[in-house]
Amino acid sequence: MTAGNPLSQARAHAPEDYDAVILSSFGGPEGQDDVIPFLRNVTRGRGIPDERLEEVATHYRANGGVSPINAQNRALRSALEAELLGRGLSVPVLWANRNWAPYVQDVVRECHSRGMRKLLVLATSAYSGYSSCRQYREDYGVALDELGLADEMQIDKVRQYYDAEGFLQPFVEGLREGLARVRSQLGPDGGRVAVLFSTHSVPTGDAEASGPARMEFEEGSAYVAQHLAVARTVLERVGPEELGDHTWDLVYQSRSGPPQVPWLEPDVNDAVEELAGRGVAGVVIVPLGFVSDHMEVMWDLDTEALQTCERLGLPAVRTPTAGTHPAFVKGLADLVEQRLAGPDAPPRRSTCAQGTWFDDCAPDCCVKVLRGATGPRPTIAQRPAGEPIPVGLDESGEVRWA
Ligand SMILES: CC1=C(CCC(=O)O)c2cc3nc(cc4[nH]c(cc5[nH]c(cc1n2)c(C)c5CCC(=O)O)c(CCC(=O)O)c4C)C(CCC(=O)O)=C3C
Numbered sequence: 001m002t003a004g005n006p007l008s009q010a011r012a013h014a015p016e017d018y019d020a021v022i023l024s025s026f027g028g029p030e031g032q033d034d035v036i037p038f039l040r041n042v043t044r045g046r047g048i049p050d051e052r053l054e055e056v057a058t059h060y061r062a063n064g065g066v067s068p069i070n071a072q073n074r075a076l077r078s079a080l081e082a083e084l085l086g087r088g089l090s091v092p093v094l095w096a097n098r099n100w101a102p103y104v105q106d107v108v109r110e111c112h113s114r115g116m117r118k119l120l121v122l123a124t125s126a127y128s129g130y131s132s133c134r135q136y137r138e139d140y141g142v143a144l145d146e147l148g149l150a151d152e153m154q155i156d157k158v159r160q161y162y163d164a165e166g167f168l169q170p171f172v173e174g175l176r177e178g179l180a181r182v183r184s185q186l187g188p189d190g191g192r193v194a195v196l197f198s199t200h201s202v203p204t205g206d207a208e209a210s211g212p213a214r215m216e217f218e219e220g221s222a223y224v225a226q227h228l229a230v231a232r233t234v235l236e237r238v239g240p241e242e243l244g245d246h247t248w249d250l251v252y253q254s255r256s257g258p259p260q261v262p263w264l265e266p267d268v269n270d271a272v273e274e275l276a277g278r279g280v281a282g283v284v285i286v287p288l289g290f291v292s293d294h295m296e297v298m299w300d301l302d303t304e305a306l307q308t309c310e311r312l313g314l315p316a317v318r319t320p321t322a323g324t325h326p327a328f329v330k331g332l333a334d335l336v337e338q339r340l341a342g343p344d345a346p347p348r349r350s351t352c353a354q355g356t357w358f359d360d361c362a363p364d365c366c367v368k369v370l371r372g373a374t375g376p377r378p379t380i381a382q383r384p385a386g387e388p389i390p391v392g393l394d395e396s397g398e399v400r401w402a
């Protein structure tokens, strides 16, 4: 999709003069004493069993109580600011987290006291869904509400960018290298290699609620459909020659929550067991759901899933996430530039979907009502009630609004 296309125009917010961009992330502990307070922040009001918290704490404890995510975000923040400056855009890039300092509410308050009134949020999360999109919108909606600043400040958010070239490219390169490494361990007779695209599992209810309520998606879920679309594009880019004899699947990791609540499956470890039973010779795990090699990648894939492969005698590789890959930093800068008032914004392009995702979500997009609440929490980046919302696609792939 390009700038001149009426479809992408309908999805796009008008350009604005933003005072700052806020790189918005999950946050993580910076030492042993932070681990439990961090996990309490993450799970507040969410019914994660205590045993699960103790279990997850060990992942952080084994790494000195430090999550790699904060260092990765500091590096991404400065790389993005430098890239924007290189394009003549001297907008400051700040950093804020949901679950650890610097907290969203503190950063918003600080921006306000420095006279900033228009902010643009860029989340470290590429897909649609409650945890990956709407919850970021709520972080800011709730902060504005609690600070009493909703009338004084405008906070917008960059669209979901799962289909952006810069997000995709590191996965393409990683899969190429991963395949070569696994095949070199398989020897001359080779064999079938399983490509496992791994993402964060979510409750099936969240998966089904992802995307505008009346739009239809493959497997009934925008979250799942977007991952499938990216996986297929990555495979297409790598090409049949380099893929060779292979099979591929979308698999899930990092499940939590009470066992009676259904989450997306199969788990990556179960998938590996099953493939071993079917005679697969090697495995390449592509962490498709993540933008950096944080704890969920380091532990759930590099420690657990690769151990499962080793136990089954399968040569296996986990490929990198985007991190601060130059293509990713450029891609994020393009997304920001498309939102800033200016003459030469790069065109909005999608590598794999029917047009890029919406800048502003419908009120019913990815809705989740938290336990004990009477309705959804306040959000930013939402189309006002009463405005047309996307309800489906016609035969030519154009969005229908009603
Ligand atoms: C979709 C999704 C993403 C990807 C999108 C995005 O990036 O936002 C993501 C990322 C992350 N999840 C992370 C960590 C955790 N997630 C938890 C719990 C949960 N995640 C969920 C979903 C997601 N999570 C859900 C539905 C829960 C259940 C409870 C709840 O609804 O909140 C828990 C609680 C304990 C447990 O794991 O059981 C922890 C510690 C870290 C930090 C890693 C680090 O420190 O390096 C990151 C980047």
Ligand SMILES: [Fe+2]
Pocket (backbone or CB within 6 Å): 200, 254
């Ligand atoms: Fe998570």
